[in-house]
Amino acid sequence: MEYGFRDIERKWQDAWKQNKAYKVDNNSPKPKYYVLDMFPYPSGAGLHVGHPLGYIASDVFSRYKRLKGFNVLHPMGYDSFGLPAEQYAIEHGIPPAISTEYNINTFRSQLDKIGFCYDWDREVRTSNDDYYKWTQWIFLQLFDSWFDRKSQKARRLHELIDIFSSEGNANIPCPGDKHLHFTASDWKAFNEKQQADILMHYRIAFCGIGEVNWCEALGTVLANDEVINGVSERGGHPVVKKKLRQWYLRITEYAERLLAGLDTVDFSDSMKDMQTNWIGKSFGAEIDFDLVSENMLAEGKKLKVYTTRPDTIFGVDFMVIAPEHELVKQITSSGQASAVTEYIDYVNSRSERERMAEKKISGVFSGAYCKHPFEERQIPVWISEYVLAGYGTGAIMAVPCGDERDFKFAQHFNIPITNIIGSHFNGVDANPTKEAILENSGFLNGTKMLDAIAISITKMEELGIGKRQTNYRMRDAAFSRQRYWGEPFPIVWKNDIAYALPVSSLPVALPQLSDLKPGPDGQGPLANLPEWTAFEGGTREVNTMPGYAGSSWYFLRYMDPQNKQEFCSREASDYWGQVDLYIGGTEHAVGHLLYSRMWTKALFDLGYIGFDEPFKRLVNQGKIGGDSRLVYRVRGTKQFVSAGLKDGYETDEIHVDVTLVDGFDLDMDGFKKWKPDFADASFITEEGIYKCGSRLEKMSKRYFNVVNPDDIVVKYGADTFRMYEMFLGPVEQDKPWDTKGIEGVHRFIKKLWRLYADAEKGIVLTDATATDASWKAFYKMLKKVEEDTARFSFNTAVSCFMIGVNELTDLNCHSKDLLSKLLIILAPYAPHISEELWSVAGNQGSVLDSNYPSVEEKYLVETSKEYPIAINGKTRTTIELDVNLSQQDVEKLVMAEPVVIKWLEGKSPKKIIYVKNKMINVVI
């Protein structure tokens, strides 16, 4: 009876599908457990062996939890809307709906071969209208909400309107326009358009004009997390700042809660740090400086700056405002007018990328001054792009002795520097210390800087010239894309007012469109459909939602995927609650994770769900790198020289498809057939073998180092593949793929098989009770496998199986009782062979629904242990000792050891350290 994994795996995959082995019910007396994978965007390239790593880990854990008596939700779906899918569709000339469907089918067939325990009845696709209906619905809830800073939660807009009608906005500062102030009677007097504009400034999902990241090549705006180093994350196209009307999510209002929530979840430190840094909270002060300018427009105006170091107020030598600052025009003196205009033009001519690439010091004097609040001196106001319009107040007080950028700027423009930190400032570099005792600092003289921060703020508050202020670096998230393949907004514009469409009209279906060219005036492709945009006397919103819209809440839909009345019933979300274990890559650290955390908080605030953090625990799987193979072509010829001989030639390195290489040995005939270019290649070999070079790099088509899981499954089976992926190393860690290494795991599985069945003799299981030694081997394995599985140390768990099977083989164990138990603990890792042998052994039911065995400690009790004896910390010998011996007994036995006697050289030891169950150390 051979291990015919192909038949076995197909047989059980079919059986499980037929009897709905992975169907999950929302009603169960068992405790719930929710395991979630970050769902994939179904790319055209299909899966390579790196992708399923996280899926296998979560699958193993789900199956383990199920055997431990939990009702486990473990769903899968597709993030099928979004820019990449649309780009793919455009590049291949296929409508995105069709290419997406096709790509999903490819993914699905690949996933199916690996034997996952997903409940496919719960599959979601973000681009299906029965899904995006609810994405639109949630958008409408956010559109109909505002964030109450006092209670720190989202509330309904009608409550805000009630407040406005009774007291204006005196107690509700406007997040969208802080200069906005009105009374109750003002409110009542406003017309519909004015009221709508004001409400828009409060809505959590809002439309506004703002500086956005515009990517010309992609024809759309991008969110901050989609821009890396001034170019688009996808495609690497240049990105420029542009003022546009856009939809946004007011995620900044949630900054504090997003920060606080991190303390309640189990994410890695680096993940929490990334989010914390992205939010970028800082403490400081806002200070008003009186302006002095010959320009009449500056009359009575103040310049408001934000600083985290108000203690350095006496070290201010100049002010800097952003080129986009609203005061630029008003304060510029006539003498400086042309220089300022020229500078602003220069700044506007520079793309984001240029600014990033060459950070040269630039700026212009405005001609205006500020009065120092505590001293009779005037401070020049400069304009420079190193101050960002979007952060703080868009203006700073520059303290060159303490801040590196201010220092460089002062040096560049020969601005005199005031030293307030004495010897801490050397005149060559700025020193941002907080330890110095202040000098040249008026009432702060003699105070330590750290203490002066609070003192100075208090003073400024007394004088009414400044106040304590907390700032966040995070910006509101751009929420519209000028693209086709996304959720249409359920919004219609009439007389420049955005009206929400009624819930009854959802979903607003994405119309079919064959030509995806941009619409006029930078609008999306939907603008090309006048018959669609014209709607009930108004115009539909033609932007679509970004890729992260659907993924911000998909974990909720899995709980209740077929619900036609609600996005997810409260009953279902109360039952399943938070995702207990979320597995995915780090690339979503600040994008997807922040957005879905925010959506969860908003839905919680509005009473739709009962928890405000979506993911209780997050595990980031590492990436699997490709192991590329290289051949060396002698320059200018069609001759290829083997890696060991290449140093004697001038060569060009060429990537060769890894499937043409066994280890490092090139299949030369295969190589010739691979590409027409190489058909007449000749080889300089090492004793008839052409050795390739190798390099570890990203697994990618262009390096020809992609390994397809389908090929591995055909050759070794899904069980081997699953176990090998787990065996490769810790899940969280990046690691290279080495197809050769899989042999070891495959051998293990075959060896396991032989405990149950023999090629000639057939089934070799016996009813005889297993020996104590076998039970000991088994329980040792069980204990370690369970511990390791529970702490996601899957690689060591696989080792334990190997050790256990090696031991049971040596012990010649064929006990049906023992080996059936072994199948249960193996099933999470290798479900197919476990199920097959479970039925071969004549067990009832499915191994998937067995009870995880518990450890019988009595077999693990040790009466003696082999202790290492160290002399001065260095192990010299070992000794077998009874575990219950006293210190005195041990000392006596140790002193009698020949090796110890030899090292003592007749002296007596200073001390003998005996740590029970660990070791013995003799100190000489």
Next chain:
RNA sequence: GCCCUGGUGGUGGAAUUGGUAGACACGCAGGACUUAAAAUCCUGUUCGCUGAAAAAGCGAGUGCGGGUUCAAGUCCCGCCCGGGGCACCA
């Protein structure tokens, strides 16, 4: 520059709280079975030194340099290198 990670044999990695460094595999070398191959099995495998060899022994050894400790891959201080994130954020 700042923050976070990681650095262990030829390779992937193990060592959960300071207690036998290198588990388990890959690869390699040798052997058994076979006409042969595949498959399978066995033995060895951190490096260096002393042994003809085996047995055995000695020395060094977890990126580098210090330290704490009876004992350090693990803890502390100072560096170096790789990976990831952020980057005029006042």
